[in-house]
Amino acid sequence: MLAPMLPSGPFSGLLTDLYELTMAAGYVQNRFEARATFELFVRSLPRRRNYLVAAGLEQALDFLENVRFSPEDISYLRALPFFHHVHSEFFDYLAQFQFTGDVWALPEGTIFFPGEPLLRVTAPIAEAQLVETSLLSILHFQTLIASKAARVTSAAAGRPVVEFGSRRAHGMEAGVFAARAAFVGGCEGTSNTFAGRRFGIPVYGTQAHSWIMAHEAEAEAFRDFLNVFPEQSTLLVDTYDVHEAIEKIIALGRKPAGVRLDSGDVLADSLWVRKRLDQAGWNDVQIFASGELDEDRIEVLLRSGARIDAFGVGTALSTSADSPYVGVIYKLVEVDTGDAVRSAAKFSQEKITYPGRKQIFRFTGEEGKFSSDVIGLDGESFPAGNPLLVPVMREGKRLEAPGKDPSATIEKARNRFLADRAHMPARILGFHAAEPPFPVRYSSQLEELHNQVRLAVAKTARSG
Amino acid sequence: MLAPMLPSGPFSGLLTDLYELTMAAGYVQNRFEARATFELFVRSLPRRRNYLVAAGLEQALDFLENVRFSPEDISYLRALPFFHHVHSEFFDYLAQFQFTGDVWALPEGTIFFPGEPLLRVTAPIAEAQLVETSLLSILHFQTLIASKAARVTSAAAGRPVVEFGSRRAHGMEAGVFAARAAFVGGCEGTSNTFAGRRFGIPVYGTQAHSWIMAHEAEAEAFRDFLNVFPEQSTLLVDTYDVHEAIEKIIALGRKPAGVRLDSGDVLADSLWVRKRLDQAGWNDVQIFASGELDEDRIEVLLRSGARIDAFGVGTALSTSADSPYVGVIYKLVEVDTGDAVRSAAKFSQEKITYPGRKQIFRFTGEEGKFSSDVIGLDGESFPAGNPLLVPVMREGKRLEAPGKDPSATIEKARNRFLADRAHMPARILGFHAAEPPFPVRYSSQLEELHNQVRLAVAKTARSG
Numbered sequence: 001m002l003a004p005m006l007p008s009g010p011f012s013g014l015l016t017d018l019y020e021l022t023m024a025a026g027y028v029q030n031r032f033e034a035r036a037t038f039e040l041f042v043r044s045l046p047r048r049r050n051y052l053v054a055a056g057l058e059q060a061l062d063f064l065e066n067v068r069f070s071p072e073d074i075s076y077l078r079a080l081p082f083f084h085h086v087h088s089e090f091f092d093y094l095a096q097f098q099f100t101g102d103v104w105a106l107p108e109g110t111i112f113f114p115g116e117p118l119l120r121v122t123a124p125i126a127e128a129q130l131v132e133t134s135l136l137s138i139l140h141f142q143t144l145i146a147s148k149a150a151r152v153t154s155a156a157a158g159r160p161v162v163e164f165g166s167r168r169a170h171g172m173e174a175g176v177f178a179a180r181a182a183f184v185g186g187c188e189g190t191s192n193t194f195a196g197r198r199f200g201i202p203v204y205g206t207q208a209h210s211w212i213m214a215h216e217a218e219a220e221a222f223r224d225f226l227n228v229f230p231e232q233s234t235l236l237v238d239t240y241d242v243h244e245a246i247e248k249i250i251a252l253g254r255k256p257a258g259v260r261l262d263s264g265d266v267l268a269d270s271l272w273v274r275k276r277l278d279q280a281g282w283n284d285v286q287i288f289a290s291g292e293l294d295e296d297r298i299e300v301l302l303r304s305g306a307r308i309d310a311f312g313v314g315t316a317l318s319t320s321a322d323s324p325y326v327g328v329i330y331k332l333v334e335v336d337t338g339d340a341v342r343s344a345a346k347f348s349q350e351k352i353t354y355p356g357r358k359q360i361f362r363f364t365g366e367e368g369k370f371s372s373d374v375i376g377l378d379g380e381s382f383p384a385g386n387p388l389l390v391p392v393m394r395e396g397k398r399l400e401a402p403g404k405d406p407s408a409t410i411e412k413a414r415n416r417f418l419a420d421r422a423h424m425p426a427r428i429l430g431f432h433a434a435e436p437p438f439p440v441r442y443s444s445q446l447e448e449l450h451n452q453v454r455l456a457v458a459k460t461a462r463s464g
Numbered sequence: 465m466l467a468p469m470l471p472s473g474p475f476s477g478l479l480t481d482l483y484e485l486t487m488a489a490g491y492v493q494n495r496f497e498a499r500a501t502f503e504l505f506v507r508s509l510p511r512r513r514n515y516l517v518a519a520g521l522e523q524a525l526d527f528l529e530n531v532r533f534s535p536e537d538i539s540y541l542r543a544l545p546f547f548h549h550v551h552s553e554f555f556d557y558l559a560q561f562q563f564t565g566d567v568w569a570l571p572e573g574t575i576f577f578p579g580e581p582l583l584r585v586t587a588p589i590a591e592a593q594l595v596e597t598s599l600l601s602i603l604h605f606q607t608l609i610a611s612k613a614a615r616v617t618s619a620a621a622g623r624p625v626v627e628f629g630s631r632r633a634h635g636m637e638a639g640v641f642a643a644r645a646a647f648v649g650g651c652e653g654t655s656n657t658f659a660g661r662r663f664g665i666p667v668y669g670t671q672a673h674s675w676i677m678a679h680e681a682e683a684e685a686f687r688d689f690l691n692v693f694p695e696q697s698t699l700l701v702d703t704y705d706v707h708e709a710i711e712k713i714i715a716l717g718r719k720p721a722g723v724r725l726d727s728g729d730v731l732a733d734s735l736w737v738r739k740r741l742d743q744a745g746w747n748d749v750q751i752f753a754s755g756e757l758d759e760d761r762i763e764v765l766l767r768s769g770a771r772i773d774a775f776g777v778g779t780a781l782s783t784s785a786d787s788p789y790v791g792v793i794y795k796l797v798e799v800d801t802g803d804a805v806r807s808a809a810k811f812s813q814e815k816i817t818y819p820g821r822k823q824i825f826r827f828t829g830e831e832g833k834f835s836s837d838v839i840g841l842d843g844e845s846f847p848a849g850n851p852l853l854v855p856v857m858r859e860g861k862r863l864e865a866p867g868k869d870p871s872a873t874i875e876k877a878r879n880r881f882l883a884d885r886a887h888m889p890a891r892i893l894g895f896h897a898a899e900p901p902f903p904v905r906y907s908s909q910l911e912e913l914h915n916q917v918r919l920a921v922a923k924t925a926r927s928g
Binding site for chain 2: 011012014015016017018019020021022023025026027029030032034036038072073076077080081082084085086125129132133134136137138140141144164166167168169170171172173174175176177178191192193194196197203204205206207208209210211213214216224225227228229230231232239240263315319320321324325326328330331332335342344345346347351457460
C-alpha cells in the first residue's frame with residue numbers, strides 16, 4: 001500500500017478514530033457552526049529527554065490538502081449501526097468535504113518543549129475535529145524519531161550516523177518516514193532505498209551475513225563483492241572471526257572502502273582492526289560499526305577510545321526503543337461562534353491545558369545560546385523574543401507549495417535542527433534529564449486568561 | 465499514501481535496505497544461481513513476555529505477490545554512485561523481477577516461541593534476499609502488536625477491549641495494521657475507521673473532551689449528542705467533574721448506551737458511577753474505561769473490584785510501549801547450488817542460528833494443554849506432534865487466494881489465537897517471565913546437523 005506514494009493521491013477520510021466522525025455528525029446535524037482552534041502539543045517529555053525536534057509537517061500538510069471521502073467510504077459509514085439515525089445532510093457534507101482551515105506550525109527541524117504548540121489549526125469545528133487523529137499520528141511519529149536521532153547523532157559527536165532500522169520499524173511506511181525523520185534529526189543517510197528515492201536522502205548499504213554464508217569460502221565472498229562494487233564495498237567481517245576476516249581481505253590485496261563490525265567486542269575489535277589496516281597501509285579504509293547500537297552505547301564506545309568512523313543504528317532509532325511514544329495531544333483552545341469568542345481549557349486532574357491561540361517566543365542570552373521560551377497569546381509582542389510559529393496554510397491551501405525537489409525541504413529542516421542544536425545550552429543536549437530544564441514559562445496575559453477560563457468553567461461544571 | 469490500499473497495487477521493490485539490492489546485484493552479476501532457504505524467526509522474547517502471536521502473513525503474501533521495480537525505480541538505482549560498475553544485466557533482471565519462490569508459514573493467530581520459524585522462504589537467492597527487509601518489517605509489526613494485545617485481552621478477563629491507539633501509532637499505516645493485529649490478539653474492535661472498512665473489524669467510538677468543551681454547558685453537550693445517536697451514545701463524563709456529569713445525564717432522563725471514564729481515580733469513580741446508575745434504574749448502562757491503560761493497570765483495576773464493563777486501550781497497545789520491538793531476524797539456513805545442498809548457520813558470539821529447513825511440532829499433554837514444542841527438520845516425523853508450519857505459496861502464487869471478505873481471514877486468525885490460548889498452560893499466560901518457560905527443544909537430527917555445520921564452518925573460517 002506504499003507503492004503509490006508518488007505522487008501522493010487522496011487520503012481516505014476514514015483514516016481517523018470513529019469518534020471524530022460521530023462528533024462531526026453531531027456538529028453538522030445540530031448546525032453547530034463555530035470556528036474552532038485546536039493546538040497540537042506535547043504534555044511532558046519522555047524519560048531522559050530534554051527537548052523534542054519538530055518533524056512531519058510536510059506529510060501533515062499533504063494530508064490536509066488531500067483528505068477526501070470516497071463514495072465507498074460514505075457507503076461504509078451509512079451502513080454502520082452507529083449512523084442509523086444520522087441524517088443524509090451529514091453524508092452530503094462528507095461527499096463535499098475538503099479541509100478549508102488555517103494552519104500555523106513550527107518549521108520542521110525546530111527544537112521545542114512541552115506545552116509549546118507544534119501545530120495550530122483554525123477551521124470550522126467539524127473539519128478541525130475530523131483531521132485530529134491523522135495529524136497526531138503523522139506529527140507524533142516523525143517528531144518522535146527526529147528527537148531520538150538528535151540524541152544518537154549528538155552521541156556520535158560529528159561522526160556520520162546512518163539509519164538502518166527499516167526491518168524493525170512499525171511496518172514499511174514507518175520505515176520510510178523513520179528514515180526521513182532521522183535525517184532531519186542529523187543522520188547522514190539511510191539504508192531505506194525507497195526513502196532515498198522519495199525524499200532524496202543519501203542511501204548507504206554494505207552486505208549481510210547471508211552473503212558471506214552463501215559462499216563456500218569467506219575470501220571468495222569478499223572478492224566477489226569487490227568485483228561488483230570495486231569502490232563502494234564495505235565488507236562485513238564478523239561472520240566467523242574478525243581477525244581472520246581482516247587477514248583474508250589484506251591477502252586479497254584489494255582495498256575496500258570500509259569494513260563493518262556488527263557483533264562481539266566492537267571496542268577491542270575496532271582497535272585491533274584499525275592497527276592492522278594501518279599496518280597494511282590502508283589508513284583510509286573506514287571502520288563502520290553496527291549491531292544494537294543506541295546513543296548510550298555509542299557514547300561509551302567513543303569515550304572508551306573506539307576507533308570507529310561511522311555508525312549504523314537500527315531498531316533503537318526506528319522505534320525510539322527506549323521511549324516509543326510522545327504524549328502528544330490536540331486540544332480545543334478557542335471557539336468562535338460568530339457572536340462570541342470563547343477560550344477553552346481543560347482542568348481535570350493532571351490534564352490541565354491552557355486556553356487561547358498561542359505563539360512561542362524564544363529568547364537568546366548574551367553568549368548567543370538560547371536562554372528561555374515564553375508561551376504567550378497570539379498577538380502579544382516581545383521585542384527580544386523570536387516568534388517560532390509561522391503560518392503554513394490558509395483556507396486549506398499551503399502558503400508554500402511543496403518544492404519539486406523534496407531533498408531541499410529535508411535539507412532545510414536538517415540545517416534548522418543543526419543550527420538550533422548549536423544554540424542550545426550544553427546541559428540540554430545531555431542524555432539525562434537536565435537540571436534545571438530549559439526554562440519555558442507562560443506569559444502573564446496567558447496566565448490571566450487561564451484564570452478567567454478556570455472561573456468560567458467552574459461555574460459551567462456546577463450549573464450546565 | 466494509504467488511500468489506494470484498496471485494491472492493493474504493486475509495491476516498490478525499493479522498499480528495502482540498500483544492501484539487499486547490492487547483494488542481489490552481486491548474485492546476478494556473478495551468476496551465483498543457487499536456490500536459498502531463509503527462515504524468519506525471533507531470537508529471544510521481549511522482557512516479561514512468555515509467547516508471541518503470529519500476525520501479518522496476509523500482508524506479507526500480498527507484498528510477495530505484488531513487489532515490482534518500476535522504470536523510475538530502476539533509473540534511480542542506475543544513477544546511484546553505488547551502482548556505477550554494475551552491469552545492465554542486473555537492471556534488466558529488476559525490470560522483469562517477480563517473486564517466484566515457495567513459502568511456508570505459521571497461520572496467523574498461532575502462538576509461537578523463540579527459534580521457531582514464523583516464515584520460511586525458498587527461492588533463487590537474489591529474490592529471497594531482496595524481500596528480506598519488507599518481510600521482516602511486515603511480520604515484525606503485526607506480530608509485536610498481536611502479542612501485546614494477547615496480554616491486554618488476557619488482563620481484561622473476558623471483558624471487551626477496543627484498540628484506541630491510532631493517534632500514537634508510528635504513522636497512519638501503523639495505526640491501521642495495529643488495529644488489525646490487535647483484533648487477531650483478541651480485541652473486540654478498534655476506533656480506526658479505515659481498518660474497520662478495510663478488514664471488517666468492528667469499530668467503536670464515543671466522544672472527546674473537545675465535544676464537551678465546545679458546548680457552553682455540559683448537559684447541553686450530552687443532550688445534543690444523544691439527539692444524533694439515541695441508541696449508541698457513550699458519554700464522556702470526566703471533563704469537569706464525574707459526579708456532576710452523571711447527575712446531569714440522569715436529570716436529562718435520556719439513557720445513554722454507556723459512560724466513559726478517561727482520567728482521575730477510575731476505580732473509585734467506577735464504583736460510585738455504577739451505584740448511582742443502578743439507583744436510577746440504569747443497570748444496563750455500560751461503564752467504559754480508557755486513559756493510559758495497559759495490561760498491568762487493567763489487572764490491578766479488576767483485582768481491586770472496579771466496576772468496568774469494557775476497556776479502550778491506546779498507546780500501550782498500538783506501540784507495544786513496554787517493548788516496542790521483537791528481535792526478529794531472517795537467516796540463511798540452506799543453499800542449493802544444483803550440484804550440492806549446503807546447510808548454513810551462524811556461530812558468531814551470541815548470534816548462533818540453526819541450519820536446515822525446519823518444521824515445528826507441538827505436543828499436547830494428558831490434560832489437553834500444550835506441553836512442549838520440538839523444532840525439527842522438515843521431513844522429520846513425530847506421530848504425537850502436530851506440525852505447525854503450512855505451505856502458503858508455491859512458485860510465487862498463493863495456495864489460497866485471499867478471500868473476498870477480509871473479515872473472514874482475521875476472524876479465523878482471532879479464533880485460532882483464542883483456541884491456542886485456551887490450550888496454553890496457565891503460567892505461560894501470566895504477565896511475568898514464566899518459570900519454567902514453555903519447553904521448546906531442537907530434535908536430535910537437527911542438533912546433529914548443527915554440529916556438522918559447526919565443524920565445516922570452523923574449517924572454512926580458517927581456510928577460506
